[in-house]
Amino acid sequence: MEENREITxxxxxxPIYRNFIENLPYNSNLNSRARALRKAGVLSEVIFWLQVHKGKFWKIDFDRQRIIGNYIVDFYVKTLGLVIEIDGSSHNNKEEYDQKREDYLNLLGLKVYRISDLRVKYDLNNVMRELEEYIVKEFG
Structure with a gap:
């Protein structure tokens, strides 16, 4: 174990080690759009949010509809530099856009974890267990 790494x-x-990425780009012109997305409440995002907000998921702090650069990500864990995207029908036929977006986020040093909208709705327990396993593997 590295002694200078902070356990978050x-x-x-x-132990899960901190991977905070400083000075992420932020487009303030997207503020109202991010707020509208939070308010709209896509069902799978609301279901996931109820599992993770207020530290319910291992006391890890999640942000919802976070602006990073010119993008709004579904969920963001600051302490880990982890973006979580829930892919529903809005991602259909947008593979190229999604890849460009993911490449950009990776260049910033962020990790992107994708979850299917349908799995959140119909297989939530396994989704949460797999997310635990991913975090342990990537940040443990």
Missing amino acids: AHINSK
Whole structure:
């Protein structure tokens, strides 16, 4: 274990190390759009949010509809530099756009974890377990 790495959480007794990315670009022109998206409440995003907000998921802090550069990501974990995208029908036929967006986020040092809209709605327990496993693998 590296002694200078800060532990930000524990998942199943395993330490999760901080991966905070400083000075992320921010387009303030997207503020009202991000607010509208939060208010609109896409069902799968609301279901996921109810599992993670207020530290319910291993005391990890999640932001919803976070602006990064010229993009608005579904969820963002600041302490981990982790973007979580829930892919529903709005992502259909947008593979090229999604890849460009993901490449941009990766260039900033962020990791992107994608979850299917349908899996959030119909397989939530496994989705949350797989997210735990991903975080332990990537940040443990």
